Amino acid sequence: MKKEEYLDLYYQMVLIRRVEEAAIPLYQEGKIGGFLHLYIGQEAVSTGLISARLPQDRVITAYRDHGVAINCGVSADLVMAELLGKATGISKGKGGSMHMADVEKNFWGGHAIVGAHLPIAAGLALGDQYQETDGVTICMFGDGATNIGYFHEALNLSKVWNLPVLWVCENNQYGMGTAVDRASAVSDIRQKAEGYCIPNEVVDGMNIMKVRQAAERILAEIRAGKGPYFLEIETYRFQGHSMGDPERYRKQDEVKQWEENDPIGIFRHYLTSEKIASAAELDQLDQKAADEVKAAIQFAENSPEPAPEELFTNIYVDN
Amino acid sequence: MTRITMREAISQAMWEEMERDPDVFILGEEVGVWGGSYAVTKGFYDHFGEKRVRDTPISESTIVGAAIGSALTGLRPIAEIMTINFAFSAMDHIVNQAAKLHYMFGGQLILPLVIRTVGGGGRQLGATHSQTPDAIFAHFPGLKVVAPGTPEDAKGLLKSAIRSNDPIFFIEHATLYQTRAEVPDGDYITPIGKSKVHREGRDVTIVTYSKMLETSSKAAEQLSGMGIEAEIIDLRTLRPLDMEPVLESFRKTNRAVIVEEGWRSYGVGAEVTARIYEEAFDYVDAPIQRVAQKEVPLPYNRTLEQLALPQVEDVVQAVKEVL
Numbered sequence: 341m342k343k344e345e346y347l348d349l350y351y352q353m354v355l356i357r358r359v360e361e362a363a364i365p366l367y368q369e370g371k372i373g374g375f376l377h378l379y380i381g382q383e384a385v386s387t388g389l390i391s392a393r394l395p396q397d398r399v400i401t402a403y404r405d406h407g408v409a410i411n412c413g414v415s416a417d418l419v420m421a422e423l424l425g426k427a428t429g430i431s432k433g434k435g436g437s438m439h440m441a442d443v444e445k446n447f448w449g450g451h452a453i454v455g456a457h458l459p460i461a462a463g464l465a466l467g468d469q470y471q472e473t474d475g476v477t478i479c480m481f482g483d484g485a486t487n488i489g490y491f492h493e494a495l496n497l498s499k500v501w502n503l504p505v506l507w508v509c510e511n512n513q514y515g516m517g518t519a520v521d522r523a524s525a526v527s528d529i530r531q532k533a534e535g536y537c538i539p540n541e542v543v544d545g546m547n548i549m550k551v552r553q554a555a556e557r558i559l560a561e562i563r564a565g566k567g568p569y570f571l572e573i574e575t576y577r578f579q580g581h582s583m584g585d586p587e588r589y590r591k592q593d594e595v596k597q598w599e600e601n602d603p604i605g606i607f608r609h610y611l612t613s614e615k616i617a618s619a620a621e622l623d624q625l626d627q628k629a630a631d632e633v634k635a636a637i638q639f640a641e642n643s644p645e646p647a648p649e650e651l652f653t654n655i656y657v658d659n
Numbered sequence: 660m661t662r663i664t665m666r667e668a669i670s671q672a673m674w675e676e677m678e679r680d681p682d683v684f685i686l687g688e689e690v691g692v693w694g695g696s697y698a699v700t701k702g703f704y705d706h707f708g709e710k711r712v713r714d715t716p717i718s719e720s721t722i723v724g725a726a727i728g729s730a731l732t733g734l735r736p737i738a739e740i741m742t743i744n745f746a747f748s749a750m751d752h753i754v755n756q757a758a759k760l761h762y763m764f765g766g767q768l769i770l771p772l773v774i775r776t777v778g779g780g781g782r783q784l785g786a787t788h789s790q791t792p793d794a795i796f797a798h799f800p801g802l803k804v805v806a807p808g809t810p811e812d813a814k815g816l817l818k819s820a821i822r823s824n825d826p827i828f829f830i831e832h833a834t835l836y837q838t839r840a841e842v843p844d845g846d847y848i849t850p851i852g853k854s855k856v857h858r859e860g861r862d863v864t865i866v867t868y869s870k871m872l873e874t875s876s877k878a879a880e881q882l883s884g885m886g887i888e889a890e891i892i893d894l895r896t897l898r899p900l901d902m903e904p905v906l907e908s909f910r911k912t913n914r915a916v917i918v919e920e921g922w923r924s925y926g927v928g929a930e931v932t933a934r935i936y937e938e939a940f941d942y943v944d945a946p947i948q949r950v951a952q953k954e955v956p957l958p959y960n961r962t963l964e965q966l967a968l969p970q971v972e973d974v975v976q977a978v979k980e981v982l
Contacts, residue, residue, distance in 0.1 A: 448768070653766065
């Protein structure tokens with residue numbers, strides 16, 4: 341990787357972190373409605389994965405999607421405007437936090453019914469296989485999704501049809517408040533993929549370089565026609581499941597331990613110790629991200645509400 | 660015009676559209692090698708090959724989910740759900756995904772998708788295999804629900820559905836597949852979302868669709884023998900519901916009977932009746948009658964099953980009530 345690329349990855353991670361930190365007070369002030377699921381702590385996962393994709397590769401994820409949207413190239417402005425439900429939002433204010441998509445950037449959405457987007461991801465991959473493109477579909481989901489039937493149906497079909505799809509389980513240790521080993525008979529989640537004869541591995545999701553390297557290698561294999569692959573990425577969310585989570589299910593010591601493994605801190609240390617970038621350069625990027633988020637909030641606040649007529653648009657294509 | 664069965668009409672619609680457009684393909688349980696559990700796709704696998712006629716595992720959610728995903732990439736999948744009773748296993752993907760993705764992402768996602776399925780009772784299959792839950796699917800904005808009653812409409816509506824850019828839930832009736840009638844020769848389409856006057860009459864309006872079109876037509880013949888001329892409106896599409904021909908007829912006859920095979924409570928009859936009262940109250944000369952299935956899980960025993968299903972005599976009786 342060139343120096344600029346390293347710096348870009350660092351910037352994306354910091355930008356996601358700042359966007360979400362800014363969202364917390366906006367939610368508390370009531371400017372963001374509904375649910376708000378934060379990605380803080382997991383930034384290395386989607387940043388590493390998505391930076392390894394080619395433009396023809398599709399991305400689809402669950403409801404913890406702000407970071408994924410930014411990694412796919414959606415601007416902080418459009419993410420923030422969607423959070424505030426504005427007409428300028430990436431989903432025109434009709435989707436909200438959990439439902440952001442940008443088809444032009446090959447980002448097929450945040451999906452909020454746990455596991456339901458896995459069969460859809462199989463279909464996206466089928467589309468590429470049918471049309472003989474070399475695109476790969478990257479489908480992200482949490483550990484909790486591996487307990488629902490959709491997961492098993494979709495993995496099974498992907499193997500039966502040899503679909504070009506990368507299944508990515510972001511194992512952040514809890515499905516809402518239930519620890520993996522309290523919900524899954526198989527706590528070593530990748531074994532579920534093994535059950536469908538899908539090649540698999542576990543990667544440290546707090547280290548972006550490890551995620552990136554694994555993703556580059558695996559995407560090339562899938563692109564070469566080797567069929568589906570399953571990546572379990574070990575990670576942790578520093579915030580609750582969503583805003584207002586009392587977090588009775590985990591101890592503060594555990595949270596602290598993981599926070600010491602902050603993926604941004606790890607990457608920052610890597611960049612400076614490998615002399616790829618100086619601390620001053622990275623501080624500059626931190627400042628740039630803070631400025632971009634400030635501007636994004638301003639853009640969102642100043643954007644218009646959707647017009648009342650919008651209520652009845654986009655129900656059907658053919659009227 | 661050529662005289663063909665409903666099965667042949669549906670089969671021809673798909674065959675012709677697949678010949679016309681290489682992006683159209685079929686996926687579902689037993690659609691390929693077997694030829695379709697109702698033999699609707701017989702011969703397709705040999706002609707179009709396994710890429711375009713795709714046998715799936717028994718995974719209803721993923722049949723619909725994969726159809727949605729491939730539709731998003733620009734393909735035109737026809738997903739077959741073997742019977743409407745199995746559609747409940749795919750309910751999330753039908754009503755929570757297919758019906759909502761276009762709206763929820765501000766119009767970015769487009770799903771040119773057809774879900775074909777088969778409903779209806781009368782074949783002694785017991786309660787889990789005999790349902791007519793059409794109204795449930797028609798409840799959701801974002802989905803279009805089509806249920807033809809004649810071979811001509813089945814062919815024209817299915818061709819429309821395949822060419823449409825919206826998700827279409829297309830309900831066939833298991834006991835209509837052998838129904839034979841004339842269909843136009845060559846390529847034609849029938850617009851979705853248009854009700855139709857199936858039989859003209861001056862005395863009473865019967866509103867119905869799918870299998871009950873046949874039942875209502877037989878009733879109309881009997882009534883005609885008694886000097887009562889019933890006008891029959893075939894809804895053909897349950898969502899969006901085209902009330903214009905219904906209201907036009909009702910303003911003429913001032914009396915209506917709504918006939919559906921599904922349960923009465925919260926059903927198609929309830930919806931149509933409410934709309935007539937809302938939009939043509941001044942024309943009402945008698946309380947509108949509903950003919951529907953008895954409120955029981957459909958039993959296996961033939962006599963009991965027929966007791967539960969709406970019969971020709973029920974329609975005749977209801978018409979007499981409103982006159």
